[in-house]
Amino acid sequence: MKTLLLVRHAKSSWSDPTLTDRIRPLSGRGKHDVIKMGERLANRGVKPDLLVSSPAVRALETAKAIGKEIEYKKKNISVNDRLYACQPRDILEIVKDFDNGLSYVMLVGHNPELTDFVHLFTDSVAYMSTCAMLELRFYVDAWADIARENLQDIFYDFPKNEI
Template identity: 55%
Template structure:
């Protein structure tokens, strides 16, 4: 079994228009929602083998706040440029390259590509609000099968649910 989590970054600030996009921080709501979603994951005993994040500050901060709640070391979060300003196809290529010894992986990134990939994996998901967590379980031993086979389980959770 392979389990893929797609986590859209928490609510970001637009207060300082002079900041480059990659450096936009989370706003107060985002700083509240990310640990809350992490607690929900921890309550469900979620323990991913790998957390990967976009290099954008808002995504990486979301990953760090979730990691704190689920007992994942911040220093072990892998930052991958391919998770920033990409496409659903690019994200799927990242998934296909994952080491098959990993059973569960959590990716942190952005819209519209995260909603696009989630919808591609399951028509049930049409929108991923900020800090939403989509979970896909696949009955396979190879990450390269993701996208070609139907997930056996799909869940979507968000701060407002």
């Protein structure tokens, strides 16, 4: 079984219009939401083998805040430049290259890339809102084998979801 947890970065700040897209930080609401979602993951006992983030500031801040809540060491967060301004097929290549010794990987990225990537496997999630989390479980032994037909289960959560 391989489990992929996709996380869209939390809400970013637009308060400084001089900042480029890549260096926009989280907004106040984003910081609040990411802690809330990190707590939900911690309550579910989520312990990824690997946490991978886009290099964009808002994505990396999201990854670090979630990591803190689930007790994942900040120094172990992997940054992959290919997760910024990419295509769904790029994400698929990244995932298929994961070491097969890893069973559970968390990936923090952006929209529309994540939503489009999700649609390669399921149509049950129309859109990934900010700080949304989608867990995809595949009945496979190798990351290279993940496909729509071997998707076993999904779990979708987002900040406004009343669990």
